Structure formats: structure tokens, C-alpha cells
Amino acid sequence: MSFSTLSLRPEILGAITDLGYHEPTEVQSQVIPAALAGKNLIVQSNTGSGKTAAFCIPALNSIDEKKRVPQILILEPTRELASQTRDEVFNLSRHMRMGSLAVYGGSPIWKQKEGLKAGPQVIIATPGRLMDLMERGWIDLDNVTTLILDEVDQMMDMGFAPAVTEIWEGLKGLKQVLTFSATYTPAITRLVDSHMKGETESLILSKAVTVDSIDHVFMRVGIRDKYPVLKRILERFPEDKVMVFTAKKHETEELERYLYRDGHKAAYIHGDMQQRDRMRALKDFKDGVVRIFIGTDVAARGLNMNAIDLVVNYHVPEDPEAYIHRIGRTGRANASGQAVMFVAR
Ligand code: AMP
Numbered sequence: 001m002s003f004s005t006l007s008l009r010p011e012i013l014g015a016i017t018d019l020g021y022h023e024p025t026e027v028q029s030q031v032i033p034a035a036l037a038g039k040n041l042i043v044q045s046n047t048g049s050g051k052t053a054a055f056c057i058p059a060l061n062s063i064d065e066k067k068r069v070p071q072i073l074i075l076e077p078t079r080e081l082a083s084q085t086r087d088e089v090f091n092l093s094r095h096m097r098m099g100s101l102a103v104y105g106g107s108p109i110w111k112q113k114e115g116l117k118a119g120p121q122v123i124i125a126t127p128g129r130l131m132d133l134m135e136r137g138w139i140d141l142d143n144v145t146t147l148i149l150d151e152v153d154q155m156m157d158m159g160f161a162p163a164v165t166e167i168w169e170g171l172k173g174l175k176q177v178l179t180f181s182a183t184y185t186p187a188i189t190r191l192v193d194s195h196m197k198g199e200t201e202s203l204i205l206s207k208a209v210t211v212d213s214i215d216h217v218f219m220r221v222g223i224r225d226k227y228p229v230l231k232r233i234l235e236r237f238p239e240d241k242v243m244v245f246t247a248k249k250h251e252t253e254e255l256e257r258y259l260y261r262d263g264h265k266a267a268y269i270h271g272d273m274q275q276r277d278r279m280r281a282l283k284d285f286k287d288g289v290v291r292i293f294i295g296t297d298v299a300a301r302g303l304n305m306n307a308i309d310l311v312v313n314y315h316v317p318e319d320p321e322a323y324i325h326r327i328g329r330t331g332r333a334n335a336s337g338q339a340v341m342f343v344a345r
Helices: 010-018 026-036 051-061 079-092 109-117 127-135 152-157 161-169 186-195 223-236 249-261 275-286 320-327
Strands: 040-044 072-075 100-103 122-125 146-149 176-181 200-204 214-221 242-246 266-269 292-296 310-313 337-344
Touching: 010 051, 010 079, 026 040, 026 051, 026 176, 026 200, 051 072, 051 079, 051 146, 051 176, 072 079, 072 127, 072 161, 079 100, 079 122, 079 275, 100 109, 100 127, 109 127, 122 127, 127 161, 152 161, 152 176, 152 186, 161 186, 176 186, 214 223, 223 242, 223 249, 223 310, 242 249, 249 266, 249 292, 266 275, 275 292
Parallel strands: 040 176, 040 200, 072 122, 072 146, 100 122, 146 176, 214 337, 242 292, 242 310, 266 292, 310 337
Antiparallel strands: none
């Protein structure tokens, strides 16, 4: 299949070419035609499957550029995901005459109020900040026709169910809803089913399985030996982009200090950091200023990072899903990768 066989606006096809996407991924080839046909969709798909473009492309295709009001609302669980999705929207709409805005906590709300005055057609938001804007009467969502809920399982984990419900119920002009999640628990299914109106299709595009191109290695390591073993691995693969997952916030900082002492520059991210510092850490890693990125899995989950060669699980994750999310970072979009897990004796 080729993107040109989908009935898309030429401006969007041009942007897809600019991005170097030659053909749709599996998720895209299923989601785009169904969404263009106006159906509601409940999609089960893994991270790294190209799902962001899968929902952005049909959503952008439906925009009325002359109406300078929000028409598409995308909800994301975290600010990083909101910001990454906004980047994808921005890139895909570069040849259109329209605007998009990401609104999330940790950034000044007055700035977002100013941004809204420009009349963006696409809003990408975290539920908490969006509720805040709605309660202040600073955002008008009456013209929103498409609602996209991304990473629903993570939004539920983070306690956003009431906010998502309230936002969904408040959208009076809604015509289409697309939901994306790696898993659909009974709670998610209940929430989604009770709000969906009209024809709805379920697309199961992945079981929660890991990607084939990743080699998994388990290492039995004594607690005191973890750091020296990590150091040896880093020295053995001096060119590799490495992501290290720790269980606790203080460990990210501690590891960064040890590594710095030993001549390895690393960036880290955890939930108690200022947004500015989190963004800087991400940028340093993405730009290659540092090749080592340390994070707690809560803070780093779902981040869109390509070309990671090695994932080190400094701890055994608490549940299998967290493990898949972690290693889902290597082996994305045709790249192969390795995952090492330290199992303490
Ligand atoms: P996502 O699952 O949305 O996080 O996407 C994972 C990565 O795949 C992103 O870096 C996208 O830029 C990339 N991507 C999305 N669609 C395509 C495509 N059709 N061809 C190649 N890469 C893609």
C-alpha cells in the first residue's frame, strides 16, 4: 500500500514525503481509511507502531482551515507525549494554513491562553491542564468534532478517568472518537463503551507482545555489582545510545553522578523535575549531546525515542507491561536493539 492511494489532501501527502515516510505502517494502513470514513475506532496498538501519524493524518485531513477554532482535540497522559504529538501534528501540517497548540501542566497557563487567541484548529492536551483552561472559561471546545484519546491505559493509571469523562461529556459537537491503548482493561472498556456514539470499529493491531528484533539478555547481578557491570557494558559499547531504567527517582540522579565521576556524560529524567529540565534532558539525548539517558519508567514511559541501541533495566520492572514499554524503545521502526535486565541475586 502507498500513502498516495489514500484520499488525502495533497498538502498532507507532501508533508508525509518530506518526513520520509515511504509507506504506511500496519496501524496506519488500517486506521487511516477507517478514520477517513468517519468511523469511531477503538485501537489496540503498541508504542512505536506509527500510531501518532495514524491518528494525526486523518484528523488533519478533516480540518476546515477557514474556521480558526479548535476542531480536533488530542488527549495525552504526559507533557512529553503531548509535546511529541504536537511535533508530529506540526510536521504533518506544515503545508496547511492552520495552527496547533499543546497545553500541559508545568508551563505558564497565561502563555497557553495567549496561544489560544491565535485560533489553533488542533489542541493537544493533558487532561488536568485542559480542565483548568475549561474551568477558567479560556478555551472553547464547542467546535471540536474529533476527539483522540492516546495511551488510554496510561491515562487511567495516572488517575485521569474522571477528567477524561468530564471532557468527553462536555464536547457538544463531537462526531468521531478514536482511542489508542496498548491494553484494554475492563475499566477502560467500560469508560469507552459508555461514551461512544454511532458506528464503532475495534482494531486489534497488536497483542501486548515484544518486538522480534530485540535480543533480550538477563544478567544475575549482585546489588553491589550493578553499577560496575553497567559501567563495563557502557565501556564495551562506546558508540551505543543507551537508555537505563531505574526504579526510584533518587537513583536516576545517583547514577548520573557516578557516571559523571567515571567520565560518562548522561541525562536523566524523573517525575519531580521542572518541565524545563526534563525537556533539556530529552533534547540533549535526542541531539546526541549525551548518549546515555537515565529515567524512572513512570517519567520515561511512552517517550518517542528512536535509534536506541541498548536498554538496560537496572531493576526488574514491576509488571510485564512496564517491561514491554521499556524495551519497546529499541527495535522501533525497523531498527534492531538489545535489552539487558539486571536481576539482583
Ligand atoms: P509512534 O508509534 O507514533 O511513536 O511512531 C514511532 C516512530 O515511527 C516515529 O518516530 C515516527 O516518526 C515513525 N514513523 C511513523 N510512521 C512512519 C512511516 N509510515 N514510515 C516510517 N516511519 C514512520
